[in-house]
Amino acid sequence: MEFYTQRQYRGPLKAAIFDWAGTTIDYGCCAPAGTFQDLFRRNGIEATIAQAREPMGMHKRDHIATMLAMPEIARQWEAEHGSPHSDDDVTRLFETFIPLQLKALPNFLDIIPGVVNTVDAMRARGMKIGATTGYNEEMMGFCQEAATREGYVPDVSIAVTQVPAGRPAPWMAVKAAMELQVFPWESIVKIGDTVTDVLEGLNAGMWTIALTKQGNEVGLSRAEVEAMAPGDLAPRVERATQKLAQAGAHYVVESVEDIPPLLDTIEERLARGERP
Numbered sequence: 001m002e003f004y005t006q007r008q009y010r011g012p013l014k015a016a017i018f019d020w021a022g023t024t025i026d027y028g029c030c031a032p033a034g035t036f037q038d039l040f041r042r043n044g045i046e047a048t049i050a051q052a053r054e055p056m057g058m059h060k061r062d063h064i065a066t067m068l069a070m071p072e073i074a075r076q077w078e079a080e081h082g083s084p085h086s087d088d089d090v091t092r093l094f095e096t097f098i099p100l101q102l103k104a105l106p107n108f109l110d111i112i113p114g115v116v117n118t119v120d121a122m123r124a125r126g127m128k129i130g131a132t133t134g135y136n137e138e139m140m141g142f143c144q145e146a147a148t149r150e151g152y153v154p155d156v157s158i159a160v161t162q163v164p165a166g167r168p169a170p171w172m173a174v175k176a177a178m179e180l181q182v183f184p185w186e187s188i189v190k191i192g193d194t195v196t197d198v199l200e201g202l203n204a205g206m207w208t209i210a211l212t213k214q215g216n217e218v219g220l221s222r223a224e225v226e227a228m229a230p231g232d233l234a235p236r237v238e239r240a241t242q243k244l245a246q247a248g249a250h251y252v253v254e255s256v257e258d259i260p261p262l263l264d265t266i267e268e269r270l271a272r273g274e275r276p
C-alpha cells in the first residue's frame with residue numbers, strides 16, 4: 001500500500017489534571033521542602049533548601065532516596081553514620097517523614113490565588129478536573145478538605161500511594177483520566193510546578209503547563225514573593241522558566257491565573273492536527 005491514513009484528534013480539551021502543593025494550594029510548595037530539611041537535620045545532615053527541593057513531586061520515599069544519593073549529602077551521611085546509606089535507611093527515614101509532614105501540613109494549606117477562577121473557566125468550557133500528588137492519601141485528604149472550604153473541588157484526586165509508581169511515571173495522570181472517563185490523552189492538559197510534574201504529563205501523552213512564580217522552582221512563600229524587589233524576583237522566575245521549559249513543558253507561565261488563555265491556544269493547535 002502506497003498511502004496510509006493518520007488518525008488525528010481535532011476536538012476540544014476535555015480535562016485538566018492539577019498537582020496539589022505549589023500548584024493549587026501551598027504557595028511556593030513550602031510544606032514538604034521544610035519537612036525534608038527537618039528530617040535530614042534529625043539525622044545529622046544539613047541539606048540545603050535547593051537540595052530539599054530538587055526532587056520535588058516524586059513519591060516522598062523516592063525523594064528521600066534521591067536526596068541521599070546527592071554527592072554532598074552522601075558524604076555527610078558517611079561521615080555521620082560511618083557507612084553509606086542503605087535501603088533500610090531510606091525506609092526508616094520515610095517512616096519518620098510521614099508523621100513530620102502530617103504535623104506540618106495544616107500550616108500550609110492556603111489555596112493559591114486564581115485557582116477557583118481558572119477551574120470555573122475550565123468547567124464553563126466543559127472540562128473535567130482531576131488532581132494528582134506525591135503526597136499519600138492521608139496528606140492528600142488534608143489538601144482536599146482545605147481546598148473544599150475555599151471552593152476548589154476536583155472531580156477526582158489520586159495520591160501516589162494509589163498507583164504502582166509515582167512521577168515521573170504517568171500512572172497517577174492515567175488513573176485520573178480513567179476515573180474521569182476522559183480520552184484521548186491529547187484532550188487532557190497536566191498542570192504542575194516541578195520537573196517531575198512535567199515528565200508525568202509528557203509520559204502520559206498529555207499537554208503540559210508548568211508554573212514558576214507560585215511553585216517549587218522559585219520556592220518562595222506568597223509573603224516572600226510580595227516582599228521581594230522585582231529585580232531580585234525576575235532572575236529566579238527566569239531560571240525556573242528555563243528549567244521547566246528544558247524539561248519539555250509545552251507552556252511555562254508564572255501562575256495558575258495565566259492558564260485560561262492557553263486553553264484556546266492548545267485547542268487551536270489540536271484543530272490543526274497537532275499533538276502534544
Ligand SMILES: [Mg+2]
Nearest residue numbers: 019021022193
Ligand atoms: Mg507541586
